[in-house]
Amino acid sequence: MGPDEDLPTLLSRNDHLSILRYIRAHKLREPNLVITHGTALLGYNATEPQKSRPTFTLDPANRLAATEQLCMAAIDLGNSPLAQVTLEAILLDVPPESARYRKLQGMHLESIGNYEEATKIYDELLADNPSNGYAAKRKYCVLASQNKQKEAMQALNEYLEMHPGDIAAWNEMAEACLAVSDFKGASYCYEEVVLGCPLDSNVHMKLGEVYSTAGDFKLARKHLSQAVLLDGDNLRAWFGLIDAAEGYLEDVERRSAKSKKEVDEESVDVAKELILFGGEKLMGHYRGTKMGKLIASLLKESSQTL
């Protein structure tokens, strides 16, 4: 596989080994391709795995890597017999107490719904090495797939205490918090994600939306403004910014009706300007489109409330 070769080129040549390598190197999730080319390369039968006649023409390192990859693909597609056969083949080269092998075993047990045995394996892996991030994450996945939200969040929390730098895990926790309407928790998690990806417009947008939903319109404005500064084509952030500004004005009106506390006039002016400015920017994107008329009506409604 040369440095300039892409997947379509390798597929056209039917270069099984290079295709598998490419998929591994680029961390692609293409289980169908892996099964097609992995079974052809290694001599397995995907539809009748028990009739497989594995070949041993490859060197041990390449054969083991390809077999592991084929096993993961079989698990991904729920082909339990093929997963079982490839697990047995891996055992020919690695001892059964290998952490990597046990991880695959755990994933296979998960895929057939045997969560109890899978969790046992992950607990053993964590007992051997408490910083085994993979086992901790799989424990969370087992609980999440059983809809045990509370226990899943607890497991993910334990993982994050050991691995606070895992941005993807913070993102997952944020979504778990949102699913149970814990907006305060979700905003805390998205703040961690923003620390890790400060120049990602979509992350600021998500945080802004969560603050808006939680009723903190000032912080919502801050992050949605940052989102559009980073990416002027982020329409969702523009709409969100207008909504947050409107929310802030409604909030101010509600509070001033209840108490005689002084209104922050500057902030109110900023909110009004944001609505008009956001509207202009959005119409710039929608000009000449069929949806433009509907968007114009929406933005006219927003500006008329000012």
Added chain:
Amino acid sequence: MSKITLSPLSQVKMALHSARHGFSPTHGILIGHRSANSIHVTDALPVCHEVPTRPLVNTSLRMADIYLSDKKEEILGWYTANATGGDEPNVPALRVVGSMADQSGDEMIVVLVAVEGDRPLCTVFERGSGKTFTQKVDSSRMECKDAPVRDVVNRGIRGMSNFSSEYGEKGLAIYDYADHVSSYEKREDLDLRNWIENKAVADFVARAAAR
């Protein structure tokens, strides 16, 4: 409230939206009209394939309102599909429909969509005595046939996953509001991803009905 009807178009749209985003929750708006003792859902407008936030819900509902302003139809409720199964609508969907009902003062429904498994494609819930939308509407009050719609849904799912010449190069696609406002390459994409009309799906259902 007595009878509830879900049109084939609304059911297919809800199902295809859920099928397209199999591992995520999906949410959307139900539109149609009310008569003396019944609710007729004529269409579904897909909103998002994630937990809905205030800006997503507010903006999509306002756009739906403007779209319906010159039609004799109105917003009737919300639909959702759970990410990991379950027999009741998820908490965010209950929160949204509760808020819609409180603000409008109208009776609302929430539909739970389940594309896989043996459960009905669409299960309708209404507000119970506990004020949450967890009271299942009895099938005797429902006027929609599951089996023919399932066939259309299955064909639609195949159309989404195959690059079939019947649907053009991109296959049969259904877009929600979140897709519409995601990054786009050219201005024409904004009309292509028209989440309110989803013309390709509407045409597909019309062709299926004509067969």
